[in-house]
Amino acid sequence: MEDTVKVVEREMAYRAVAWNEPIIYQLSRSGRRGSMVSRPDEKVNATVGHVLSKIPEKLRRKSLPKLPELSEPEVVRHYIRLSQQNYGVDSGISVGVGTCTMKYSPKVNEALVRSPKLAEIHPLQDEETVQGALEIMYRLGKWLCEISGMDEFSMQPRGGAHAVLTNARIIRKYHELKGELDQRNEMITTVLSHPCNGAAPAATGFKVITLYPDETGIPNVEALKAAVSKHTAGLMMTNPYDTGVFDKNIVKYIKIIHEAGGLAAIDQANANSILGRLRIGDVGADLCHFNLHKSFSTPHGSAGPGSAPIGVKKELSKFLPVPVVAYDGTKYYLDYNRPHTIGKTAGFYGVIPNVVRAYAWIMSMGEEGLKETSEVAVVNNNYLIQKLLKIRGVTLPWNESHPRRLQEARFSLQKMKEETGIGVDGLNRRIVDFGIQRCFLAHEPPIVPEPFTPEPPESNSKEDLDQFAWAIQRISDEAYSTPEIVLNAPHNCAITEVDSSPSKDPKKWALTWRAYLKKHG
Amino acid sequence: MGGKVGLKGTDGKEIIQKARELGATQASPARAVEALQRLLPLKVEFELITYPFDMGEEEAIHCGFEPKVVGRIQQGATSAADTRAAAKEMLSLHVDLILFVGGDGTARDVYESVGKSIPALGVPAGVKIHSGVFGVNPGKAGELAAKFLRGETKLQDAEVMDVDEEAFRIGRLSAKLYGYLRVPYEEELIQSAKGGSSTILDEKMSQQTIADYVVELMEEDWYYVLGPGTTVKAVADRLGATKTLLGVDVVHGGKTVASDVNEEQLLRLIEGRKVKIIVSPIGQQGFIFGRGNQQISPKIIRKVGVENIWVIATRNKLSSIQVGRPFLVDTGEEDVNKMLSGYRRIITGYKEEVVAKVAA
Numbered sequence: 001m002e003d004t005v006k007v008v009e010r011e012m013a014y015r016a017v018a019w020n021e022p023i024i025y026q027l028s029r030s031g032r033r034g035s036m037v038s039r040p041d042e043k044v045n046a047t048v049g050h051v052l053s054k055i056p057e058k059l060r061r062k063s064l065p066k067l068p069e070l071s072e073p074e075v076v077r078h079y080i081r082l083s084q085q086n087y088g089v090d091s092g093i094s095v096g097v098g099t100c101t102m103k104y105s106p107k108v109n110e111a112l113v114r115s116p117k118l119a120e121i122h123p124l125q126d127e128e129t130v131q132g133a134l135e136i137m138y139r140l141g142k143w144l145c146e147i148s149g150m151d152e153f154s155m156q157p158r159g160g161a162h163a164v165l166t167n168a169r170i171i172r173k174y175h176e177l178k179g180e181l182d183q184r185n186e187m188i189t190t191v192l193s194h195p196c197n198g199a200a201p202a203a204t205g206f207k208v209i210t211l212y213p214d215e216t217g218i219p220n221v222e223a224l225k226a227a228v229s230k231h232t233a234g235l236m237m238t239n240p241y242d243t244g245v246f247d248k249n250i251v252k253y254i255k256i257i258h259e260a261g262g263l264a265a266i267d268q269a270n271a272n273s274i275l276g277r278l279r280i281g282d283v284g285a286d287l288c289h290f291n292l293h294k295s296f297s298t299p300h301g302s303a304g305p306g307s308a309p310i311g312v313k314k315e316l317s318k319f320l321p322v323p324v325v326a327y328d329g330t331k332y333y334l335d336y337n338r339p340h341t342i343g344k345t346a347g348f349y350g351v352i353p354n355v356v357r358a359y360a361w362i363m364s365m366g367e368e369g370l371k372e373t374s375e376v377a378v379v380n381n382n383y384l385i386q387k388l389l390k391i392r393g394v395t396l397p398w399n400e401s402h403p404r405r406l407q408e409a410r411f412s413l414q415k416m417k418e419e420t421g422i423g424v425d426g427l428n429r430r431i432v433d434f435g436i437q438r439c440f441l442a443h444e445p446p447i448v449p450e451p452f453t454p455e456p457p458e459s460n461s462k463e464d465l466d467q468f469a470w471a472i473q474r475i476s477d478e479a480y481s482t483p484e485i486v487l488n489a490p491h492n493c494a495i496t497e498v499d500s501s502p503s504k505d506p507k508k509w510a511l512t513w514r515a516y517l518k519k520h521g
Numbered sequence: 522m523g524g525k526v527g528l529k530g531t532d533g534k535e536i537i538q539k540a541r542e543l544g545a546t547q548a549s550p551a552r553a554v555e556a557l558q559r560l561l562p563l564k565v566e567f568e569l570i571t572y573p574f575d576m577g578e579e580e581a582i583h584c585g586f587e588p589k590v591v592g593r594i595q596q597g598a599t600s601a602a603d604t605r606a607a608a609k610e611m612l613s614l615h616v617d618l619i620l621f622v623g624g625d626g627t628a629r630d631v632y633e634s635v636g637k638s639i640p641a642l643g644v645p646a647g648v649k650i651h652s653g654v655f656g657v658n659p660g661k662a663g664e665l666a667a668k669f670l671r672g673e674t675k676l677q678d679a680e681v682m683d684v685d686e687e688a689f690r691i692g693r694l695s696a697k698l699y700g701y702l703r704v705p706y707e708e709e710l711i712q713s714a715k716g717g718s719s720t721i722l723d724e725k726m727s728q729q730t731i732a733d734y735v736v737e738l739m740e741e742d743w744y745y746v747l748g749p750g751t752t753v754k755a756v757a758d759r760l761g762a763t764k765t766l767l768g769v770d771v772v773h774g775g776k777t778v779a780s781d782v783n784e785e786q787l788l789r790l791i792e793g794r795k796v797k798i799i800v801s802p803i804g805q806q807g808f809i810f811g812r813g814n815q816q817i818s819p820k821i822i823r824k825v826g827v828e829n830i831w832v833i834a835t836r837n838k839l840s841s842i843q844v845g846r847p848f849l850v851d852t853g854e855e856d857v858n859k860m861l862s863g864y865r866r867i868i869t870g871y872k873e874e875v876v877a878k879v880a881a
Contacts, residue, residue: 202872207872208873209875209876210874210875212845212875213845222864223876224876226865447840
């Protein structure tokens with residue numbers, strides 16, 4: 001009881017820092033410097049010559065760069081203030097951010113990757129000098145095989161969508177080698193899979209056929225049969241889904257696809273709930289991928305750098321992107337000698353820090369730890385579901401068919417919207433007033449109206465879950481009694497309204513100060 | 522008003538009289554109030570103009586509005602003619618939105634009076650709701666009207682459909698697509714994967730991607746029977762061929778060879794030729810056959826063959842017909858319905874298809 005009171009006091013006391021900080025260029029005053037470097041001694045000058053003399057004439061600037069001119073304290077203050085307005089996993093809970101699997105990134109792994117031994121590696125260094133990094137990449141690949149039931153992994157892809165695209169390209173190459181690519185120009189996906197499962201094959205030249213869920217929340221096997229033909233190249237889908245539902249028809253789907261001569265690539269972004277329990281390779285998948293920044297604890301990095309290794313069955317190993325990290329019995333090396341490879345899909349050979357973090361995390365967990373991870377993640381989620389379903393206005397679509405979910409659940413605020421006029425837009429504007437990260441909604445066009453998708457990975461404490469549930473309850477209470485508070489939120493944040501229209505208008509958007517000045521004068 | 526007492530609609534004066542004798546009360550007033558209540562928060566920001574007594578005045582006052590009342594009616598004895606007069610009056614007053622309460626019949630009256638010249642939105646209160654111009658329920662219609670007034674909506678064409686009541690009452694089902702009203706809709710915002718938000722492809726752009734793909738698939742020596750609706754029209758537009766919005770036309774070699782044909786003309790045209798039928802679901806319930814395109818009769822479907830039918834629909838259309846609900850067919854012949862039923866591939870974009878359920 002006492003704890004709950006403290007939680008409420010803390011949430012209600014939250015006030016974001018609001019500096020109204022200008023762009024650093026606007027703080028610039030001509031002539032200001034961080035520090036003045038004294039001129040070299042005459043004798044040094046005579047011996048060494050001018051510092052710029054070694055730079056070829058062609059490369060020398062004709063005019064000084066337009067950098068902002070500030071004193072050191074001004075620079076420090078500016079960036080400290082911006083950092084104070086930042087919000088991330090180190091600031092508060094992100095239980096609302098489903099599909100991302102926002103689990104804790106242990107600080108000890110940060111210390112590991114910051115070691116100069118790792119941080120100062122150059123990607124073009126001789127292989128002999130980076131045996132440690134290569135060994136970790138190689139062994140991580142082996143462990144991911146063990147976890148997934150696949151035969152070989154590549155660390156090349158830099159994110160989930162990149163991984164799915166790479167898998168689509170492997171499927172394409174597979175059929176091309178068999179001489180059937182012209183005939184097999186269709187890929188099947190499901191609408192509740194991550195949209196990259198449809199976009200990747202489209203970008204690879206396939207026609208995409210999408211299956212919709214029936215009233216039970218998963219597609220009917222008959223729907224797949226209607227989509228399959230001699231034109232089928234394969235199936236690309238996410239399982240478990242972002243709705244937290246495991247598509248139990250997957251064994252049948254894969255059988256049908258294989259019988260038709262196609263391949264099955266199953267997106268494992270939501271593997272957190274099945275680690276140590278189900279191996280997608282055993283279910284029949286020919287390809288898969290993991291997001292290291294999801295199930296394997298590496299930081300999310302806000303649009304990069306990410307790492308999403310792909311796994312394949314041995315028949316498809318020959319198509320993996322180069323280089324593949326290989327071992328010849330005495331040393332590790334980068335193997336480019338793969339005649340059937342789809343080619344190079346990314347710069348250099350991988351995001352080593354994320355590979356190391358994931359490797360360290362798996363090592364610290366061990367087999368038992370992985371099993372405990374998935375167990376606690378699912379328990380956390382179902383605990384949260386029970387709490388949220390007690391809240392007025394919140395419903396869980398396909399509740400009858402799937403009362404229990406795996407790693408996350410997609411709720412609907414449609415009822416609250418109809419009864420109070422407040423939906424997920426209001427939810428997200430108000431929840432930040434309590435110092436809590438806003439909720440992820442959904443990827444796809446409204447299959448679930450007014451959707452929000454929380455996901456509480458195993459690193460969340462019971463207090464974290466109670467805190468999140470408290471916030472949703474609070475917002476529901478406000479929506480049904482004093483809706484203006486929600487409608488006019490946020491009240492406690494640095495900025496109230498964000499006008500995103502310039503980001504959609506080529507005449508207004510600007511990614512550099514120079515572009516901004518040009519377009520806005 | 523006729524629904525609850527088992528009569529099929531209330532178009533004629535005699536039917537209304539009969540309905541009242543059977544104890545029917547009007548559902549419209551309550552629905553109107555439900556919708557208007559959603560507009561109350563904006564009360565001071567807009568002018569509510571309405572017709573006298575139970576054609577709007579009473580409901581508006583009941584809600585707490587102070588409406589401007591125009592027009593003259595005979596209280597308690599209103600008809601379609603009054604609806605049309607009211608719509609025309611609103612048009613002449615240059616209102617921003619006509620909010621009407623009723624069913625398909627009312628929608629048709631409004632359409633025949635103002636066409637697409639002014640935005641309109643229906644509050645559902647009728648037995649027959651085939652048209653796509655209505656909000657899902659009175660509350661949502663009111664909300665949508667409020668959003669429209671706040672400038673938070675876009676406009677799109679929505680079908681005005683009406684079942685022929687005389688035919689319906691003697692057991693024959695026949696529906697017509699009368700035209701389109703300009704109806705507000707809320708842009709659905711979806712959150713992209715890692716923060717930020719974006720709007721989904723709008724209806725027109727979606728239709729164009731479908732048209733691009735269909736035209737690519739068309740072959741010189743085939744005849745294409747094009748059904749009614751804006752999505753199919755987009756295909757004809759892409760070809761540069763003329764197309765009636767509400768009728769069935771035939772194109773061949775990229776050119777229109779017949780416009781607004783009936784079943785007989787169609788039968789003659791398709792005889793001995795390679796034919797494909799291109800149709801799009803019509804109306805709020807998503808009928809692929811049986812509403813608005815009866816010219817494409819079971820006989821024709823049989824001759825052409827189910828495998829030569831292309832169904833096209835935007836993802837928007839798919840969403841507006843609730844997820845999990847099938848598209849419908851009602852050709853009049855059970856075995857043709859059966860042939861068309863099951864899981865079908867529907868073209869939803871350029872090299873994009875969806876497997877949807879079709880049921881009779």
